[in-house]
Amino acid sequence: MSIQNTWNETNHPQDDDLASLLQASRLSKMSSHNPLEKIKRNLLINMCWGVLICIFYLFLLFYFRVWQIQLCVVLVLFFSLWALYTAFVQYKRIHAAVLPGNNVLQELKRHYDSITEWMKIQQQVALFIYPVSATGGFMLGGISGSNKSVEVFMNKPGILLALCIALVILVPACWYVTKWMFNYSFGKHMKVLKENIQMLEE
Amino acid sequence: MSEAAFLEQVRQNQGIIYKLVGLYATDAEEKKDLYQEIVLQAWKGWPSFRQEAKFSTWLYRICLNTILTQRRKQHRIDYKDSLESISPAVQNKVVQQEDVMRLQLAIRQLAETDRAIISMHLDGYDNPEIGDMMGISNNHVAVKLHRIKQQLSQLLKA
Numbered sequence: 001m002s003i004q005n006t007w008n009e010t011n012h013p014q015d016d017d018l019a020s021l022l023q024a025s026r027l028s029k030m031s032s033h034n035p036l037e038k039i040k041r042n043l044l045i046n047m048c049w050g051v052l053i054c055i056f057y058l059f060l061l062f063y064f065r066v067w068q069i070q071l072c073v074v075l076v077l078f079f080s081l082w083a084l085y086t087a088f089v090q091y092k093r094i095h096a097a098v099l100p101g102n103n104v105l106q107e108l109k110r111h112y113d114s115i116t117e118w119m120k121i122q123q124q125v126a127l128f129i130y131p132v133s134a135t136g137g138f139m140l141g142g143i144s145g146s147n148k149s150v151e152v153f154m155n156k157p158g159i160l161l162a163l164c165i166a167l168v169i170l171v172p173a174c175w176y177v178t179k180w181m182f183n184y185s186f187g188k189h190m191k192v193l194k195e196n197i198q199m200l201e202e
Numbered sequence: 203m204s205e206a207a208f209l210e211q212v213r214q215n216q217g218i219i220y221k222l223v224g225l226y227a228t229d230a231e232e233k234k235d236l237y238q239e240i241v242l243q244a245w246k247g248w249p250s251f252r253q254e255a256k257f258s259t260w261l262y263r264i265c266l267n268t269i270l271t272q273r274r275k276q277h278r279i280d281y282k283d284s285l286e287s288i289s290p291a292v293q294n295k296v297v298q299q300e301d302v303m304r305l306q307l308a309i310r311q312l313a314e315t316d317r318a319i320i321s322m323h324l325d326g327y328d329n330p331e332i333g334d335m336m337g338i339s340n341n342h343v344a345v346k347l348h349r350i351k352q353q354l355s356q357l358l359k360a
Contacts, residue, residue, distance in 0.1 A: 006305045007324040012220035018237045030242045098267045100247040105337025107267040189273040199315045
């Protein structure tokens, strides 16, 4: 059996189901399942939520006239704006469509790097924003629920201890949960991308 | 260039898509998803297509870039296209079709990047063209092709 002759014999009869996709009306309705396209969509949703959350923080800032709460809210607002900015920068940087001018190796690396960068940003957010939000929420919930001032509420050693324990648990938990979710969503894909890059570079 | 012209070009060259998708898709559903994704990516890249280049080569590149960067099912491919659909008229033809299927099955067992390299080689692309499309040197292509052919021969003997 000659490999070349056999390959030349290969004929691919038209698949009506697939051929039906080649219609002008269908073309505009197609949506991409490209991982980078999904990440871009995800970033856009994150940014929309980020804007809404920042507006909510601004409301809190003017609603609660307690300087400790305001300080926490300003901190959370600062980190949220930073997260919003980094999400925007990455959103602009990611080119979701396949670049026809790139060779396979370049495309594999571009995808791998873009997904890795997105993951890093998500982990940074998990590390810096969630704990600060948790602290702010803890204080806000505490003083609202107990009807006490921040000084009185935070003065109890038990509350401070609870806050510290919550932070010690929350920070690594958020980090690991983000990492786990990333691996769950992209772990196998990243492994295949890396293997293919290594195969071409070896 | 219009949408109609694009679709006509794809129709004329859709054998490339069928062939490459067939080497990577694990089932009919994935085949359809990949096909659709390739057409969509080609459509998005269409404005950058220079008319002096060969459309088939450009489409080949789009296909490989799309397939290899797409999140796909990872279980081993062992599905076969049904022989019944071929409706053999003569015994000779059946043997030929069996060889085609054996070859496709063997190629599907190769590493993903090796499948791309061997299909380009069998489709008549020379080593510099394969190297350019894959992003590796000519020597590397030659070495890889040698290894892939050995591997293929073993798989076909098995």
